Structure formats: C-alpha cells, structure tokens
Amino acid sequence: GQSLEQPSEVTAVEGAIVQINCTYQTSGFYGLSWYQQHDGGAPTFLSYNGLDGLEETGRFSSFLSRSDSYGYLLLQELQMKDSASYFCAVPSGNTPLVFGKGTRLSVIA
C-alpha cells in the first residue's frame, strides 16, 4: 500500500520562510508532487521531484530524498495569498495520485 504523512497545520509570518514536510511509504516510487488548494478552489500543481535534490520554481522549492522516503516544500517570502492547503502526492501502481491529508498553511501579518 501507500501512505503519506504531513503536518495538518502550519502558521507562519508574512515575509518568512516555511517548510512543509512529507514522508511516504509506497510500493514502488515514481516521484513526489506538490499541489496547492485555496479554500473553495481546485488543487493546482506546484512541483514534481523524480530524482533526489532540490527543484526551484520562483518562491517555491521542493526537495526529495528517496533514501529517506522524505520530501519537503519550501515557501519563501511568504505572502498572505499563500494561505492555502498544500498536498504532497505520489503515483502508485494503480492510482494516478495518492494524496496526503494536506497541510493547512496560515500566513499571518
């Protein structure tokens, strides 16, 4: 089977940096993805890591360590609009994506 663990809630100050961790257990590994979902909105793709290391896209970065079954999403220069839920997800053998339960990020002034 497959499972992903991530913190349920994180609070951070505007302008700061926040890291959202994700650990996974999968039978077979095909990469780790991150999605953002604002309240009332649809999930939107943020990043994908297929190999170990850091992927950077503007203020967002994502890291993967396959040997540790661990990844994280790093958000820099936090803005109020970054308040949302963030999901890590992995493909499995019979499922396009298995999602973690999500981390609700609250950015405060």
Next chain:
Amino acid sequence: KAGVTQTPRYLIKTRGQQVTLSCSPISGHRSVSWYQQTPGQGLQFLFEYFSETQRNKGNFPGRFSGRQFSNSRSEMNVSTLELGDSALYLCASSLRGQGINEQYFGPGTRLTVT
C-alpha cells in the same frame, strides 16, 4: 487553452437518488481521473479513464461508476446515494495520466445528499 470544466458546480440530492456528474478535460488530454474530497478522508481516487477505457479504479463501492467518451469527456455516476456521499467531486485531466505528469483539476462539483 480552456481549463478543465465540470458541471454542475453544485447539486443537492436526497438519499436513494442517483446523480451524474460531467467533466470536460483540457483539449488534447486523453486521461481523466476522478477524486472525492471530504474533510475527514481528504482526496481519494475514484477511477481513471484513458482513451475511453477505465485504466484504474480506487476502493469505492460499485455504486460509483464512470465512463469516457470518444472526445475524452467523462461522466461519473453515483447510484443509490447515501449521506456519506456528500463531498466535493474533482476531475483532473492530463496528457497520459499515471500521475507523473501534471494533473489539471477542474473546479469540482459540490454534492450534498440530504
């Protein structure tokens, strides 16, 4: 390109009824996946269609079914609705599916069963 569209956006049904939800993927995308999102269970995979064939199926009862048409549009049907079926139903399209490729989600259909 137009994004993924889903209709209807909101739906209220009573227990025992059935419902059909529709999803139009991004032009050129052949894979459509359906997910159920609830506060307690999060995002759970229902099924995936690729070129009119169900390629994968999640762990949901047989009351949940779907299909895909030749133009890649997809429908899902839930029969004999139960209160626990109240959820946001999301569809996602991608070029080839399998989750490695970026999935583009529609706005969802909010189903309320009373």
